[in-house]
Amino acid sequence: MSLPQVGFEMTVTTDEVYYELTLFVSGAPALAARAIANARRLCELHCNGHYRLTVVDIHEDLSSLMTSNLLATPTLVKTLPGPERRVVGDLSQRDKVVEALDLPAAPEVSGSTVWST
Amino acid sequence: MSVRTLRIRITAKAGAFVAMTGTIAARTAPLIKTPTGIGGLDEVTGGGLPGGRSTLVCGPAGCGKTLLAMEFLVRGITEFDEPGVFVAFEETIDDLRSNVASLGFDLAQLEADGQLILDHVTLIRGEIQETGDWDLEGLFLRLGAAIDAVGAKRVVIDTIDTLFGGFSNTAILRAELGRLCVFLKARGVTAVITAERGEGSLTRHGIEEYVSDCVIVLDHRVTEQTSIRRLRILKYRGSYHGTNEYPFLIGESGISVLPMTSLGLSHSVSNQRMSTGNSGLDSMLTNAGFFQGSSIHVSGTSGTGKTTLAAQFCIATCQRGERAMFFSFDESRQEIIRNMLSVGIDVPKWIEAGLMQLHCFRPSLLGLESHLFTVQQLVGEFNPSVVVKDPISDLASLGTAVEVAELMARQVDFLKARGVTSLFTSLTSPGVPTRVEQQMTSLADTWLMIKSVEEHGEHNRVLHVVKARGMANSNQIRKLRITDHGIEISDLYDATAIAKQSGDS
Numbered sequence: 001m002s003l004p005q006v007g008f009e010m011t012v013t014t015d016e017v018y019y020e021l022t023l024f025v026s027g028a029p030a031l032a033a034r035a036i037a038n039a040r041r042l043c044e045l046h047c048n049g050h051y052r053l054t055v056v057d058i059h060e061d062l063s064s065l066m067t068s069n070l071l072a073t074p075t076l077v078k079t080l081p082g083p084e085r086r087v088v089g090d091l092s093q094r095d096k097v098v099e100a101l102d103l104p105a106a107p108e109v110s111g112s113t114v115w116s117t
Numbered sequence: 118m119s120v121r122t123l124r125i126r127i128t129a130k131a132g133a134f135v136a137m138t139g140t141i142a143a144r145t146a147p148l149i150k151t152p153t154g155i156g157g158l159d160e161v162t163g164g165g166l167p168g169g170r171s172t173l174v175c176g177p178a179g180c181g182k183t184l185l186a187m188e189f190l191v192r193g194i195t196e197f198d199e200p201g202v203f204v205a206f207e208e209t210i211d212d213l214r215s216n217v218a219s220l221g222f223d224l225a226q227l228e229a230d231g232q233l234i235l236d237h238v239t240l241i242r243g244e245i246q247e248t249g250d251w252d253l254e255g256l257f258l259r260l261g262a263a264i265d266a267v268g269a270k271r272v273v274i275d276t277i278d279t280l281f282g283g284f285s286n287t288a289i290l291r292a293e294l295g296r297l298c299v300f301l302k303a304r305g306v307t308a309v310i311t312a313e314r315g316e317g318s319l320t321r322h323g324i325e326e327y328v329s330d331c332v333i334v335l336d337h338r339v340t341e342q343t344s345i346r347r348l349r350i351l352k353y354r355g356s357y358h359g360t361n362e363y364p365f366l367i368g369e370s371g372i373s374v375l376p377m378t379s380l381g382l383s384h385s386v387s388n389q390r391m392s393t394g395n396s397g398l399d400s401m402l403t404n405a406g407f408f409q410g411s412s413i414h415v416s417g418t419s420g421t422g423k424t425t426l427a428a429q430f431c432i433a434t435c436q437r438g439e440r441a442m443f444f445s446f447d448e449s450r451q452e453i454i455r456n457m458l459s460v461g462i463d464v465p466k467w468i469e470a471g472l473m474q475l476h477c478f479r480p481s482l483l484g485l486e487s488h489l490f491t492v493q494q495l496v497g498e499f500n501p502s503v504v505v506k507d508p509i510s511d512l513a514s515l516g517t518a519v520e521v522a523e524l525m526a527r528q529v530d531f532l533k534a535r536g537v538t539s540l541f542t543s544l545t546s547p548g549v550p551t552r553v554e555q556q557m558t559s560l561a562d563t564w565l566m567i568k569s570v571e572e573h574g575e576h577n578r579v580l581h582v583v584k585a586r587g588m589a590n591s592n593q594i595r596k597l598r599i600t601d602h603g604i605e606i607s608d609l610y611d612a613t614a615i616a617k618q619s620g621d622s
Binding site for chain 2: 024027065069073092100
């Protein structure tokens with residue numbers, strides 16, 4: 001299975017709230033790729049450039065599976081700021097993700113955003 | 118909202134199922150069967166659950182699904198050396214451990230020995246928002262890792278319906294359940310998947326569509342304040358199986374299924390005779406008494422000496438150095454001992470000698486099934502050669518006529534299969550045969566009837582042998598007297614008086 005680059009990316013800017021998110025992926029490569037792309041876009045748009053997104057392939061890291069009580073993939077977990085919130089799915093329904101994770105609305109941007117569905 | 122916790126109530130007083138003889142033979146064996154080790158279940162499934170496949174166990178809440186599944190795992194480890202994995206969606210690990218501790222299952226020890234993994238999966242309804250496509254790869258990986266960790270051969274998933282509470286996209290969920298079954302099959306494990314019973318359908322979420330190799334339905338019904346659990350093999354692909362509803366009990370050592378139909382009429386028959394403890398009665402039965410291992414029915418109206426006759430038979434058994442067990446359903450221990458002493462029968466002497474046991478309880482203390490199991494357990498432990506139940510007419514209140522008839526048939530068959538001679542007394546009202554009396558007619562090998570007749574200003578007890586299978590027997594009506602040294606059966610009774618009596622009633 002060829003997944004897009006697994007790792008973390010971080011952008012630090014101002015005094016805004018810091019977001020910590022983990023995306024657990026596995027199984028169907030297409031599903032994982034879509035979820036990763038959507039998660040990145042989500043962070044860029046809603047986390048004010050102050051976040052850390054970690055992508056974990058559960059096949060590679062079985063221990064995370066047990067500790068995080070994970071059933072479905074992809075699952076996006078927001079650990080900071082608390083309380084912990086999680087959503088499952090490829091994150092294609094962005095409004096639902098934003099609401100469930102309690103993220104701020106995206107600032108107005110000109111032009112259309114590329115969103116993987 | 119919190120996950121509903123299903124607790125297994127272990128209330129039954131009775132215990133272990135005693136191994137029954139006779140099984141339903143599988144005609145051909147295209148399947149490898151995995152024995153469950155659960156008393157009776159392997160008999161009705163013709164050897165166990167389909168090996169390497171999944172079995173669906175469904176039923177309403179509290180019917181014993183979780184316990185059956187857990188016992189399947191535990192016995193797999195302890196009796197068949199097959200490690201297991203239990204995925205619990207409902208109960209927490211601590212609950213699981215403590216719920217089965219009373220059955221003598223030490224889950225913590227099995228876990229420590231590396232033979233069992235209990236994995237509790239928390240799924241809170243509505244907690245997880247779905248935002249597009251997903252799969253259950255996490256669950257599969259988790260299960261796969263657990264299977265690998267202990268080298269599991271058996272897997273339990275309890276209760277699968279919980280997933281439907283956790284996820285709203287049922288189309289994806291169904292596809293994933295299909296994949297789960299394929300996954301389990303590919304791993305070569307024998308799985309038990311439990312599901313809630315649905316309204317008008319087998320399971321609430323149609324799980325039977327995915328798990329279809331073997332389907333076991335559990336039920337828990339209350340009839341006339343008596344609760345009876347039942348088990349039925351609805352489906353068993355590629356195998357012969359018992360089709361009846363089998364009563365089962367959750368006893369002190371787990372689940373016991375009692376397959377009625379496996380109690381065939383196949384017990385060995387003895388030509389040995391045993392004294393009735395009364396020379397007069399022996400003389401009516403070709404001077405030899407009852408057949409060993411036969412069933413005897415003594416019916417009579419109130420106060421005709423049925424209990425005394427039964428006790429005398431027990432004492433005669435003890436005097437030969439054999440054991441006797443006396444069940445009394447209408448007199449207490451002290452009452453029996455005192456009343457028998459008054460007619461010269463020393464019960465305590467034989468109890469102290471360890472040759473006789475006296476068990477006194479009201480039949481309504483236990484349900485019909487519990488009653489049967491209790492008797493079987495006690496008989497299994499004491500191993501008597503004679504069992505007396507006095508009187509069985511009291512059992513009539515335990516259930517419907519059919520249920521009681523079933524109970525009696527099973528009881529008689531069980532005792533015969535063990536070669537135990539059984540004597541049942543029943544209380545009758547003059548003239549009209551009672552329900553139990555009618556039921557006993559075909560079950561009993563020997564039927565003695567005691568009547569009270571009024572004549573010349575006296576009440577006289579008279580006894581006659583209604584039937585005695587396999588032996589020539591007296592056609593006489595004899596006078597029975599209760600003396601201070603037991604029952605005496607004397608001369609031929611005046612037949613004309615009996616004829617007169619019959620004409621009156």
